[in-house]
Structures are given as C-alpha cells and as structure tokens.
Amino acid sequence: MRVSRLRELKPTILKIGGSVITDKDKELEVRMQTINRLAEEIREASVQNLIIVHGGGSFGHPLAQRYAITEGFKEQTQKAGFSETHHVMTVLNGLFMDALIWRNIPAVSITPSSCIITKNGRIQRFEDAPLKMLLKMGFFPVLYGDAVLDSKLGFTILSGDQLVSMLATKLNAERIVIGVDVDGLYDDDPRVKKTAKMFKHLTLEELKRLESKLGKPTTCDVTGGMFGKIVELLPAIEQGIPVTIVNATKPNYIYKVIKGKKVKGTIIEKE
Amino acid sequence: MRVSRLRELKPTILKIGGSVITDKDKELEVRMQTINRLAEEIREASVQNLIIVHGGGSFGHPLAQRYAITEGFKEQTQKAGFSETHHVMTVLNGLFMDALIWRNIPAVSITPSSCIITKNGRIQRFEDAPLKMLLKMGFFPVLYGDAVLDSKLGFTILSGDQLVSMLATKLNAERIVIGVDVDGLYDDDPRVKKTAKMFKHLTLEELKRLESKLGKPTTCDVTGGMFGKIVELLPAIEQGIPVTIVNATKPNYIYKVIKGKKVKGTIIEKE
Secondary structure, three states, X not given: OHHHHHHHHOOEEEEEOHHHHEOXXXXXXXXXXXXXXXXXXXXXXXXXXXXXXXXXXXXXXHHHHHOOOOOOOOOOHHXXXXXXXXXXXXXXXXXXXXXHHHOOOOEEEOOHHHHEEEEOOEEEEEOXXXXXXHHHOOOEEEEEOEEEEEOOOEEEEEOHHHHHHHHHHHHOOOEEEEEEOOOOOEOOOOOOOOOOOEOOEEEHHHHHHHHHHOOOOOOOOOOOOHHHHHHHHHHHHHOOOOEEEEEOOOOOHHHHHHOOOOOOOEEEEOO | OHHHHHXXXXXXXXXXXXXXXXXOOOOOOEOHHHHHHHHHHHHHHOOOOEXXXXXXXXXXXXXXXXXXXXXXXXXXXXXXXXXXXXHHHHHHHHHHHHHHHHOOOOEEEOOHHHHEEEEOOEEXXXXXXXXXXXXXXXXXXXEEOEEEEEOOOEEEXXXXXXXXXXXXXXXXXXXXXXXXXXXXXXXXXXXOOOXXXXXOEEEHXXXXXXXXXXXXXXXXXXXXXXXXXXXXXXXXXXXXXXXXXEEOOOOOHHHHHHHOOOOOOEEEEOO
C-alpha cells in the first residue's frame, strides 16, 4: 500500500519542445496537426501522474527577443513587449489545452507567471499548492515557458526546461521525457552536420565530459539550444531521475515512451 | 512625496460583469464589439493603478452549472467539467486580453486558479507577489472568475465578485467600479419590473436595511445575481472603500467613471 501510494506521487514529466508544436521559422505559426496527434497519443497512452510542460517556439521566442525580455526591465517600451510575450504564450497554451480537453483528457493549465517569481532568471518562489492538488486529484497539470516577474530584473523569460528541472527535483519525478524535433542527443548539431553521431545512453559523468561538444541552436531560441536544455536537467539527473530524449515529431514516439516502451532516443541516467 | 507614493499604491478595481462582455442567453457567445469598446475606453482614460476583474458570463457559468463545479468534487465525471470550465474562462480572458494588448495597454493576466486556493468556496491562500510586482511596475493586472481548487471541496467556482472584494480589502483600494448591464442598483429587478427604482446613493446602513429587497438573477449565474455581488462587497465598503455601480453596456460610462467624472449609477459608501 505504502509503495503504491509513493509511486502514485512520483509523476512523469513530459516536455514538448516549442520546435515540435510550432514552426520556428515563421512567427506565431502553430503546428495544430502535431498538437492534435500528440494529444491523441497522450490520451491513448492512458497513463497517470503526468505533468506536461511545453515550450514557446515561434510564439514566445521572437517577441521575447525583439523586446529583450530575458535581459530584464530597462525601459518603458519593453512593457508592451512583456504583456505581448506573456499573452502569445497563453494563446499557444490555449491551443494545446483545446486539443487535450476535446479528447476528455483531465488537463488543467497552470500559468507560470501567476505563481512563480524568479531572481536573476532562476526560480525563487513557486506557489505549488494548486499543482500538488491537481496531481493528487488525478488531473494533468500543463505548464509552459513564460514571461515572468523577476525580483532583481523586473521581468525575464522562464524556460520550459528550467520548469521541468525544478518540477522534477521538487516532486522527485519518476522520470523526465523530453520531446524534441531530432532523434536524440548528438555529438554535434544533426540538422547541420551529417556526420553527427547520436548517443543511445549516457551517464552523468559521460555527459559532463561532453558538455563542450553539444549542439548549438540553429534558429532563434532565447533559452538556448540542446546544450542549455541538458544543462538545466543536470540537477534532476544528479538526483537519480532518468531523462529520455525522443523525437516528438515522429508519430507514436511519445505514446511509446510514456507507456514505458523502447523507442529510438537518448537515455541519460546518473550511473 | 510620501502622499503621492501612498496614492500610487491605492488601485482602482474595475469589475466588468460577464453579462456585459458575453450574451448570457447563448453559450460561449462573446460580445467582441463591447470588449473592444471597453478596451478603447480604458486606453483613452489613460489612468494608472488599475486592476481589472471580469466575470464568466456565458463562458464559465453554463459549464460550471452543468457539471455542478460550485458544489465541489463528488464524482469522476466532474473532472472533465472542471478542466473545461477553467479552459473556457482562459479563452474568454484571452479575447479580453487581445483587445487590451492590441491597444498597447500594459495588461497582464493573472490566472486565479494558478495562485488561489479556496476553502469551502472562500479564498484561503493567495500568492499575491506577482500581482503586487505588476502593479508596482505600472502594469494592469487582469483577473477573472475561475474554476479553482478548494482544500475542502476539491474544487469550486471563485466568483469575480469575491476576487474584487478580496483585492480591494487586501490592497486598500481607492475605489471599486462595478460595470453591469443595468444602470445601477434597484429596489427590484429592473429587467423584470418596470416600477423598479434605482438608488443614486446608499450608505452601508441603508444597504443593509435593503438586503432582503435586492434584485434576483433572471438568467443562469452560479455566483448569484446583484444581491450576491453586493453582499460580497460589504467588507470593502465597511473598510471605507466606495463602490460605484454603472452600466458598462452604455458607451463612455466606464471611461467617465474611471476618469472620476459623474455618470448615472449607484454610489455606495460607508457613511
């Protein structure tokens, strides 16, 4: 009984990259078909204790960059930019929620900027009571990268990746699944270099040795590319939470991985 | 200097009723023209320290009623209803935010269910740090009636009116403006009885004597009609915060009242 209750409280954290659900080459371009397919896969997997976090892609990033939101509040003209960046993220989240809720998935969005304050870009306060209650009641909380208030900078951008890492360590997650637009973690950027080699399995130690070689982003991403994503996850991996990186643009990969089935991808474990 | 800083911190709280921005007779029917006009009036008024709260109207109320969300979590089938009710409220809020942000109004939405937990329907916890930071930086926080988590009931509905009252008392607001679809507070329901008489001015004592006579709702409204709205505001009035009730469906009424100009309506003051 105790074991099953403990397991119940250990959620899977599923990150869906902004490059998966939006077209990063065009501003405010949602990939609605992909969102619907992913929602269908999540419904079919019929798992419990799932937290979903999605990125901003071509909704949040171009605006955040145009108004230098990450750098903080320096001039009045940025205020409209902060409002707009947060607003477009709620729009993208709304489209994602639509797809989940139409399929009767008990998903409830949590707005990061309404319950999180950062300090120099790092999460400082997080009112987690709604999230914990949602999980306990069997809902799937859905969060996203957002423009948030920052006690030092005024405001900044909170990446979905930092959110994933914080939630995983705080809730001692069962595992983290990172859905991206490539097959896994490579020793170079696979979208640029054809000779890039994918890692099937990495330990924390191997990962740290590879840090300098990881792929760099090819398009606009204020929160960094694959390198930044993995670095964010180090505290979770250190805590013993395994990370699986898979290609979420390929049908059934997310379905299989959240069902616990084997798919092509990169697994990163502490040891 | 001190006086002006104190005044800066005393916000005006503007409530826009769900019956103003939606057609309560048709489910999910937004009055986009009215929202755009109100956004224009708010922009033209060019005031500071404004908090906006809007109701759910034909977005939140019919769903909340269908799934008995107010009564709390009693069976699994309500879960989809909770997800849906919260979701449609974020959609209505998104439409409202669109109208504000297109006009360069520095408005930022705060999702009540992400930062508030109620207990038996009354606000128990509220993470107010984002709201206070937004105000200090000159943003207009926008909140709304929402489906929220409740530490006793599981979940329930938090009315925009309870939010207004809590925010007003907590922040010691300058005043409260309630925009509805009638001209003010009547001794009977003006939409039903032609003989209903409107009050121009009421003291707290007069109001309490009138409690039993106030109008009842004519259409679906799970949070109660005008009576429920006014009762919610009693603690704020008691604290010395004046309440002005005006018809927000009439052009320029909201503009005038937030500018401090005289318009037809009901003023309720402590003495």
